[in-house]
Amino acid sequence: MPPVLSVKDLSVSMNGTKGMVPVLEHLSFDVAQGKTMALVGESGCGKSMTALAIMQLLPEDFRVTSGSILLDGVEVLSASPKELRSLRGDKMSMIFQEPMTALNPLYTVGDQIGEVLRQHRGLSRRDAHAQAIQFLKAVQIPAADKRVDAYPHQLSGGMRQRVMIAMALACKPKLLIADEPTTALDVTVQAQIFDLLSELQDDTDTAIVLITHDLGAVAELADDVAVLYAGRCIEQGTAHEVIARARHPYTRGLMACVPHLQLGRMSNHASAELDEIPGMVPPLGARGPDCAFLPRCAFAGAICRAQPQPPLDRIDAGAAVSCWRHQEITP
Amino acid sequence: MTTIESTAIKPDKTALPVSAAASPTMAALRQFARSPAGVVGAVVLLFLMLATLFGPSIYGVDPLDIAGAPFTPPDADTWLGTDYLGRDILAGLLQGGRATLTVGGVAAIITIVIGVTIGSLAGFFGGPIDTALTKITEFFQILPPLLFAMVLVTLFGQTLTTVTIAIGVVSWPSAARLTRAEFLRLRNLDFVKASRAAGAGNGHLILLVVLPNALPPIIVSATLAIGVAILFEGGLSFLGLGDPNTMSWGLMLGQNRNYVLNAWWTVAFPGAAIFIAVLAISLIGDGVNDAINPRLRKRG
Amino acid sequence: MSDGLNISAPADVLLDVNDLVVHFPAGRRGMFGPPSKVHAVDGVSFRVRRGTTFGIVGESGSGKSTTAQAVMRLIPMTSGQIVFGGENIADFRGERLRLARSKFQIVFQDPFSALDPRRRAGDLIREPLDLLGIGSPREREVRVKQLLEEVGLPPQAADLFPHQFSGGQRQRLCIARAMAPEPDLIVCDEAVSALDVAIQAQILNLLKKLQRERGLTYIFISHDLGVIQHFCDEIAVMYLGRIVEQAPAQVFFSAPLHPYSWSLISAAAPPGPLRDRLKKDYLVKGDPPSPVDPPPGCRFAQRCPFVVERCRDELPILQVEAEEHFIACHRTGEIAPPDFASL
Ligand SMILES: Nc1ncnc2c1ncn2[C@@H]1O[C@H](COP(=O)(O)OP(=O)(O)OP(=O)(O)O)[C@@H](O)[C@H]1O
Numbered sequence: 001m002p003p004v005l006s007v008k009d010l011s012v013s014m015n016g017t018k019g020m021v022p023v024l025e026h027l028s029f030d031v032a033q034g035k036t037m038a039l040v041g042e043s044g045c046g047k048s049m050t051a052l053a054i055m056q057l058l059p060e061d062f063r064v065t066s067g068s069i070l071l072d073g074v075e076v077l078s079a080s081p082k083e084l085r086s087l088r089g090d091k092m093s094m095i096f097q098e099p100m101t102a103l104n105p106l107y108t109v110g111d112q113i114g115e116v117l118r119q120h121r122g123l124s125r126r127d128a129h130a131q132a133i134q135f136l137k138a139v140q141i142p143a144a145d146k147r148v149d150a151y152p153h154q155l156s157g158g159m160r161q162r163v164m165i166a167m168a169l170a171c172k173p174k175l176l177i178a179d180e181p182t183t184a185l186d187v188t189v190q191a192q193i194f195d196l197l198s199e200l201q202d203d204t205d206t207a208i209v210l211i212t213h214d215l216g217a218v219a220e221l222a223d224d225v226a227v228l229y230a231g232r233c234i235e236q237g238t239a240h241e242v243i244a245r246a247r248h249p250y251t252r253g254l255m256a257c258v259p260h261l262q263l264g265r266m267s268n269h270a271s272a273e274l275d276e277i278p279g280m281v282p283p284l285g286a287r288g289p290d291c292a293f294l295p296r297c298a299f300a301g302a303i304c305r306a307q308p309q310p311p312l313d314r315i316d317a318g319a320a321v322s323c324w325r326h327q328e329i330t331p
Numbered sequence: 332m333t334t335i336e337s338t339a340i341k342p343d344k345t346a347l348p349v350s351a352a353a354s355p356t357m358a359a360l361r362q363f364a365r366s367p368a369g370v371v372g373a374v375v376l377l378f379l380m381l382a383t384l385f386g387p388s389i390y391g392v393d394p395l396d397i398a399g400a401p402f403t404p405p406d407a408d409t410w411l412g413t414d415y416l417g418r419d420i421l422a423g424l425l426q427g428g429r430a431t432l433t434v435g436g437v438a439a440i441i442t443i444v445i446g447v448t449i450g451s452l453a454g455f456f457g458g459p460i461d462t463a464l465t466k467i468t469e470f471f472q473i474l475p476p477l478l479f480a481m482v483l484v485t486l487f488g489q490t491l492t493t494v495t496i497a498i499g500v501v502s503w504p505s506a507a508r509l510t511r512a513e514f515l516r517l518r519n520l521d522f523v524k525a526s527r528a529a530g531a532g533n534g535h536l537i538l539l540v541v542l543p544n545a546l547p548p549i550i551v552s553a554t555l556a557i558g559v560a561i562l563f564e565g566g567l568s569f570l571g572l573g574d575p576n577t578m579s580w581g582l583m584l585g586q587n588r589n590y591v592l593n594a595w596w597t598v599a600f601p602g603a604a605i606f607i608a609v610l611a612i613s614l615i616g617d618g619v620n621d622a623i624n625p626r627l628r629k630r631g
Numbered sequence: 632m633s634d635g636l637n638i639s640a641p642a643d644v645l646l647d648v649n650d651l652v653v654h655f656p657a658g659r660r661g662m663f664g665p666p667s668k669v670h671a672v673d674g675v676s677f678r679v680r681r682g683t684t685f686g687i688v689g690e691s692g693s694g695k696s697t698t699a700q701a702v703m704r705l706i707p708m709t710s711g712q713i714v715f716g717g718e719n720i721a722d723f724r725g726e727r728l729r730l731a732r733s734k735f736q737i738v739f740q741d742p743f744s745a746l747d748p749r750r751r752a753g754d755l756i757r758e759p760l761d762l763l764g765i766g767s768p769r770e771r772e773v774r775v776k777q778l779l780e781e782v783g784l785p786p787q788a789a790d791l792f793p794h795q796f797s798g799g800q801r802q803r804l805c806i807a808r809a810m811a812p813e814p815d816l817i818v819c820d821e822a823v824s825a826l827d828v829a830i831q832a833q834i835l836n837l838l839k840k841l842q843r844e845r846g847l848t849y850i851f852i853s854h855d856l857g858v859i860q861h862f863c864d865e866i867a868v869m870y871l872g873r874i875v876e877q878a879p880a881q882v883f884f885s886a887p888l889h890p891y892s893w894s895l896i897s898a899a900a901p902p903g904p905l906r907d908r909l910k911k912d913y914l915v916k917g918d919p920p921s922p923v924d925p926p927p928g929c930r931f932a933q934r935c936p937f938v939v940e941r942c943r944d945e946l947p948i949l950q951v952e953a954e955e956h957f958i959a960c961h962r963t964g965e966i967a968p969p970d971f972a973s974l
């Protein structure tokens with residue numbers, strides 16, 4: 001079966017004051033039905049830009065400069081505005097990081113979910129309202145038949161994010177893009193939302209692109225992972241493989257610098273120092289041809305300075321990495 | 332923002348922009364220079380100011396002297412014609428501009444000083460102080476401004492000073508409300524709390540921390556207040572409540588208003604002067620606004 | 632409400648907060664009803680020992696920031712005592728309070744809003760020195776350079792404006808500024824929550840280093856249990872304006888006693904079968920209720936899987952359960968805590 005989403009060699013540039021600046025370079029990945037692909041990386045690495053490119057919602061000044069994005073066999077990049085409108089919602093939809101700003105404060109949540117249904121499925125107002133209640137129930141909002149008439153500001157952050165999910169899933173899209181869906185939420189609520197997403201996925205077989213910097217969430221939800229650094233994919237593979245055996249120094253650094261919770265008697269918090277990745281992600285326009293991670297990399301050697309960044313190199317079925325020294329580094 | 336990522340050999344913790352950016356004030360000035368409306372407005376206003384400052388001595392005609400027959404239409408001797416007493420209108424414009432522009436500027440300053448003081452105290456302290464000051468502001472706001480100014484001028488005498496003060500006193504409430512809103516928004520921001528934690532007292536917080544950050548919209552409204560004050564002065568003089576002893580554009584309008592049908596130039600030129608000045612000022616206001624709230628300032 | 636906590640204050644206690652209450656007005660119930668109040672902090676007591684880190688965890692709205700800002704005397708408090716270095720600073724007013732501020736400082740969550748955008752970094756760091764009259768102007772300049780160095784920024788940083796720095800660098804500036812008057816106590820209110828994990832590790836290490844070098848005391852607020860465990864010696868869990876459990880870190884992460892702590896821990900446990908079991912048994916549903924006019928009884932009763940009749944009527948008081956382990960729950964001892972070892 002062909003993948004629901006197939007991104008090939010996608011590059012995006014920004015038309016800035018100093019000419020075209022690369023934002024995303026040669027990104028490729030597939031997501032199959034019912035599978036979850038996680039995009040991870042620090043702020044500014046291009047995760048949201050990938051999502052917006054797929055949705056064709058890039059801000060002005062940003063252009064896709066190469067590549068193709070096939071959604072269910074249809075080329076998104078050459079779709080007309082009219083085709084795009086029906087693709088969005090019908091075939092793909094997106095939930096955003098900040099559920100407050102993504103909902104219209106002037107309409108009840110029921111109206112907003114109903115609107116999607118009426119537009120894409122031609123339901124009558126009454127049917128749409130009834131369906132909206134069903135969707136709110138599906139995302140486990142208590143007292144859904146009352147909450148359907150609530151305005152966004154009357155709901156808590158967790159409930160708003162549930163409403164966003166209900167809206168995104170209203171037309172049973174084949175692909176759901178979730179851009180840090182829980183960053184703005186409390187930990188207990190985060191856990192609930194992740195559970196909800198994976199339950200809904202089991203029911204509907206939706207393909208999910210999950211953008212996150214929470215590696216715990218990746219381990220729990222994702223089937224595959226792509227690690228982005230400065231607009232380039234530097235490691236890709238099955239979630240299991242990448243988490244168990246990260247090969248790129250950046251991925252390893254990301255995992256080492258998170259203080260993981262340890263439970264039980266042996267919990268020893270006196271671990272003095274966290275491993276840290278020094279420095280920061282190079283800003284747009286300051287990214288040369290050599291390995292973008294070079295200034296921060298503890299393993300950088302002569303070859304890294306002499307050669308441009310290596311292409312993503314498939315190591316085995318489960319992993320690909322872009323690093324000159326991955327063989328020496330990986331135990 | 333340009334940042335140079337050093338390709339230092341050792342991992343670099345401290346990649347910083349190579350040089351300090353201009354201060355936000357300088358950046359705003361530069362932005363202003365790029366706004367066509369603002370630049371046109373500024374040039375016109377500058378021209379008006381120079382004309383009223385140096386014009387009278389260059390032109391050399393006393394605006395109170397009889398320069399020709401009453402109601403002489405514009406001709407080679409009296410370029411803009413004469414009024415009902417035969418006084419030279421151009422000389423009047425050059426001389427009267429001083430008073431008009433000064434009244435505009437000073438009244439706007441009064442407006443802003445009163446408005447900002449009351450608004451900032453109300454917004455910063457909140458609670459009963461806010462309630463009291465807001466009540467006062469509302470009281471002044473419901474009084475019809477022109478009527479109120481007329482009462483003030485009638486009570487305290489028709490001098491330029493009274494007129495200026497009256498205009499300031501009736502126009503401050505909107506500035507106060509604007510300032511109060513900005514202060515309410517800003518006073519709870521972390522950097523204000525951070526300053527308090529650093530040992531700042533209320534005076535320091537109001538004047539040096541909150542006010543500078545509240546200034547942008549206040550500056551825009553101050554610019555517009557000048558225009559409003561000029562119109563106001565015109566209005567009062569037109570109603571015969573200006574200072575009869577000081578030549579101003581408004582006074583010229585007022586004294587000649589009965590002859591508009593027989594001698595259009597007696598009213599049209601002062602009217603046009605007011606119009607151009609107010610237009611220039613509102614263009615400047617636009618430019619300032621663009622400079623301070625760049626909607627589409629580009630990154631990268 | 633601090634009945635359980637009245638053990639005599641040992642000399643090494645730097646901060647002793649007693650029954651702190653902060654209420655905010657919240658309009659009226661209905662048009663003519665009685666005025667409502669947000670019970671943001673409702674009877675919080677705790678002690679912080681010199682040179683240690685006191686962690687506060689809890690969901691958003693549980694009153695962590697309000698506690699922090701009240702202790703810093705940045706917002707008006709309704710009642711309570713804040714004994715800092717032997718003096719009740721809750722009574723300080725005006726000039727006395729202003730000058731006392733040099734000894735307790737705060738670092739905020741959002742490094743983008745905590746720095747005045749119109750002033751250069753150097754001026755911002757120097758501000759506390761200027762305001763509190765510390766050192767001569769020349770000494771202050773030297774001190775600014777030294778502080779920048781300590782937080783890992785080059786001296787040229789002094790001439791830049793806040794928007795020229797990245798998030799992590801701004802947080803370094805905030806830390807330098809808080810360090811400037813040489814305080815004894817620094818409150819870090821979600822100081823690393825807005826940062827990326829890589830930058831978060833840098834800042835946590837920096838804070839640790841400063842604590843080692845200068846014997847600083849921290850109150851460290853976070854909702855990330857992993858970070859709390861790594862960073863804190865003592866942990867207090869807040870729920871709707873009250874502390875529900877307080878214990879040394881070792882104890883808290885091996886034998887927590889409050890149902891709400893179990894829920895927090897199950898949400899943050901490392902992925903695996905343990906987490907799945909914990910989530911099934913202990914993760915609570917729904918959102919925290921509103922702190923506007925909370926009902927009598929246990930604040931957690933609405934969501935607690937172990938609630939009984941008594942919980943809804945009677946407010947549980949924070950009591951000593953074991954040495955230095957405090958807990959506010961009617962059913963402590965009746966319900967079996969999760970056993971991490973056997974899972
Ligand atoms: N509107 C914009 N104008 C200019 N540059 C932008 C704009 N939006 C994003 N960028 C830049 O594009 C790059 C990629 O940004 P993107 O939002 O995809 O990052 P991200 O990985 O999603 O980060 P985060 O974790 O913060 O959401 C960054 O360098 C960012 O600064």
Ligand SMILES: Nc1ncnc2c1ncn2[C@@H]1O[C@H](COP(=O)(O)OP(=O)(O)O)[C@@H](O)[C@H]1O
Pocket residue numbers: 655656669670671672689690691692693694695696697698922
């Ligand atoms: N200035 C204020 N006015 C009214 N309510 C407030 C104010 N500040 C905080 N609150 C309320 O007090 C409660 C506790 O807030 P806060 O201390 O910020 O929680 P936390 O830091 O734990 O997320 C919240 O319900 C919040 O909405």
Ligand code: SF4
Pocket residue numbers: 248249250291292293294297298299300301304322323324325326
């Ligand atoms: S290529 Fe070299 S510099 Fe880049 S990540 Fe690998 S070892 Fe480090």
Ligand code: SF4
Pocket residue numbers: 890891929930931932933935936937938939942947959960961962963
């Ligand atoms: S007192 Fe009752 S409701 Fe509260 S935590 Fe304990 S068992 Fe749960």
Ligand SMILES: [Mg+2]
Pocket residue numbers: 047048049179
């Ligand atoms: Mg993003």
Ligand SMILES: [Mg+2]
Pocket residue numbers: 695696697821
């Ligand atoms: Mg908070």
